Amino acid sequence: MIEHSLNIRVPYADTDPMGFVHHANYVRYFENGRAELFRAFGLNYKDIEESGIQMPVLSMQVKFLNPAFYDDLLTVKTFIREEPRVRVKFEYETYNQHGLLLNTAEIVLCFMKKETKKACFPPENVRKIISELFQK
Amino acid sequence: MIEHSLNIRVPYADTDPMGFVHHANYVRYFENGRAELFRAFGLNYKDIEESGIQMPVLSMQVKFLNPAFYDDLLTVKTFIREEPRVRVKFEYETYNQHGLLLNTAEIVLCFMKKETKKACFPPENVRKIISELFQK
Amino acid sequence: MIEHSLNIRVPYADTDPMGFVHHANYVRYFENGRAELFRAFGLNYKDIEESGIQMPVLSMQVKFLNPAFYDDLLTVKTFIREEPRVRVKFEYETYNQHGLLLNTAEIVLCFMKKETKKACFPPENVRKIISELFQK
Amino acid sequence: MIEHSLNIRVPYADTDPMGFVHHANYVRYFENGRAELFRAFGLNYKDIEESGIQMPVLSMQVKFLNPAFYDDLLTVKTFIREEPRVRVKFEYETYNQHGLLLNTAEIVLCFMKKETKKACFPPENVRKIISELFQK
Numbered sequence: 368m369i370e371h372s373l374n375i376r377v378p379y380a381d382t383d384p385m386g387f388v389h390h391a392n393y394v395r396y397f398e399n400g401r402a403e404l405f406r407a408f409g410l411n412y413k414d415i416e417e418s419g420i421q422m423p424v425l426s427m428q429v430k431f432l433n434p435a436f437y438d439d440l441l442t443v444k445t446f447i448r449e450e451p452r453v454r455v456k457f458e459y460e461t462y463n464q465h466g467l468l469l470n471t472a473e474i475v476l477c478f479m480k481k482e483t484k485k486a487c488f489p490p491e492n493v494r495k496i497i498s499e500l501f502q503k
Numbered sequence: 504m505i506e507h508s509l510n511i512r513v514p515y516a517d518t519d520p521m522g523f524v525h526h527a528n529y530v531r532y533f534e535n536g537r538a539e540l541f542r543a544f545g546l547n548y549k550d551i552e553e554s555g556i557q558m559p560v561l562s563m564q565v566k567f568l569n570p571a572f573y574d575d576l577l578t579v580k581t582f583i584r585e586e587p588r589v590r591v592k593f594e595y596e597t598y599n600q601h602g603l604l605l606n607t608a609e610i611v612l613c614f615m616k617k618e619t620k621k622a623c624f625p626p627e628n629v630r631k632i633i634s635e636l637f638q639k
Numbered sequence: 640m641i642e643h644s645l646n647i648r649v650p651y652a653d654t655d656p657m658g659f660v661h662h663a664n665y666v667r668y669f670e671n672g673r674a675e676l677f678r679a680f681g682l683n684y685k686d687i688e689e690s691g692i693q694m695p696v697l698s699m700q701v702k703f704l705n706p707a708f709y710d711d712l713l714t715v716k717t718f719i720r721e722e723p724r725v726r727v728k729f730e731y732e733t734y735n736q737h738g739l740l741l742n743t744a745e746i747v748l749c750f751m752k753k754e755t756k757k758a759c760f761p762p763e764n765v766r767k768i769i770s771e772l773f774q775k
Numbered sequence: 776m777i778e779h780s781l782n783i784r785v786p787y788a789d790t791d792p793m794g795f796v797h798h799a800n801y802v803r804y805f806e807n808g809r810a811e812l813f814r815a816f817g818l819n820y821k822d823i824e825e826s827g828i829q830m831p832v833l834s835m836q837v838k839f840l841n842p843a844f845y846d847d848l849l850t851v852k853t854f855i856r857e858e859p860r861v862r863v864k865f866e867y868e869t870y871n872q873h874g875l876l877l878n879t880a881e882i883v884l885c886f887m888k889k890e891t892k893k894a895c896f897p898p899e900n901v902r903k904i905i906s907e908l909f910q911k
Contacts, residue, residue: 385557387559390563520790699835
């Protein structure tokens with residue numbers, strides 16, 4: 368299993384008249400979570416894209432348990448529990464500064480050749496790094 | 504069943520370097536879809552909120568089948584297939600201008616008392632309108 | 640002078656804990672305003688971009704006079720008062736459903752060759768349409 | 776003069792089909808910049824708001840010199856050069872990881888009583904902290 372934690376300070380712009388973080392914004396936080404997970408393990412999504420591979424989102428599901436508020440300091444935990452092939456499933460847990468679980472999520476992406484827009488296996492450097500992490 | 508269609512012209516700001524509508528933006532389109540469904544049936548989310556009831560999102564799941572691009576003219580179809588009680592399930596289908604199905608979604612909200620932040624039944628005027636629609 | 644009006648229903652996601660439309664969102668409304676002005680006069684920003692010309696924003700200034708609220712029906716008036724050359728200045732006035740002026744803005748864009756990222760004159764079809772409009 | 780620097784890693788969601796950070800997003804970065812400036816000097820915008828004072832934006836102007844790209848590590852420098860009274864002018868300079876100046880901005884906010892929506896002087900604790908900073 369690969370795991371990473373990202374801290375996010377809730378910006379004013381992300382909250383709504385209920386005072387809550389608007390639910391659409393967690394989708395952006397999750398994207399930041401997986402970019403930073405990649406970076407922490409020596410991968411860079413920008414490099415992947417420049418090598419001709421894109422990673423569109425195939426599905427997402429989020430369960431909201433508790434709201435976040437302006438200025439909360441969130442911890443977005445990102446997990447990869449299964450070794451990725453054509454698809455990668457990212458799982459998420461978001462906590463606030465009091466350790467309260469705010470939501471959980473599953474987001475599935477795939478590797479896709481930029482030119483052909485066809486799904487593909489991960490590029491060799493990505494596959495190798497991930498494979499080593501899963502063998503530990 | 505209650506059904507409503509909303510047209511949305513994809514703004515430049517909503518698209519990403521892949522040229523696709525960024526997946527977080529559909530969550531906002533779905534919110535607009537249910538606001539306009541409510542309006543079409545004589546309800547107004549703003550009035551509901553001013554009467555002391557808020558409607559937080561409990562869960563959402565989206566399956567992405569095809570991307571939308573800048574300037575596409577989308578049709579967001581919003582459905583309520585089950586008579587709402589404390590919870591309301593909105594189902595969605597998004598199509599582009601060629602009739603291609605882009606994604607499907609289910610988003611569950613609940614009615615909540617603003618003061619107590621406790622889940623509650625819909626206010627009487629909302630319940631009555633919805634109930635009549637489901638008896639047709 | 641070229642002028643165009645666009646109606647925008649304020650989405651919940653665009654409002655903040657003050658109940659106001661968050662100021663960053665007007666920047667997106669203005670972008671929609673100029674896209675629809677272009678369309679109304681037979682131009683399409685998507686076509687311009689596909690012809691190899693992009694239009695980055697060089698500067699913007701906005702004066703906020705009154706707030707907009709959730710569910711307000713805004714009218715974004717977009718004006719081009721000077722015949723565009725390499726640069727195009729869009730001027731804006733936003734009104735709410737009561738005719739109250741909410742803000743004014745000036746946003747300057749330029750035409751830029753996608754390949755070279757150098758500023759350039761508008762493509763011939765754009766130049767011709769605009770020129771005819773200014774000669775009326 | 777009060778000065779503060781905030782680092783922002785550009786998220787994928789904030790970039791557009793040109794590959795550039797969409798210009799509306801800088802407005803959100805600037806908001807984060809002033810929140811963190813406040814925090815660095817012992818003030819907290821959330822506390823200010825909870826004490827019954829809000830800070831709406833009166834005007835903004837931004838000059839864009841160079842674009843930012845996905846995954847760039849930006850430095851948003853926020854300055855207060857004049858001692859605030861009813862109004863506070865925040866000035867900004869955004870740099871990328873190569874030290875290139877990307878844009879400059881001026882954003883003017885005011886202090887406003889939440890109840891009456893009338894402009895007002897800053898609350899005493901805010902006034903005192905700022906005043907001491909300007910006397911140094």
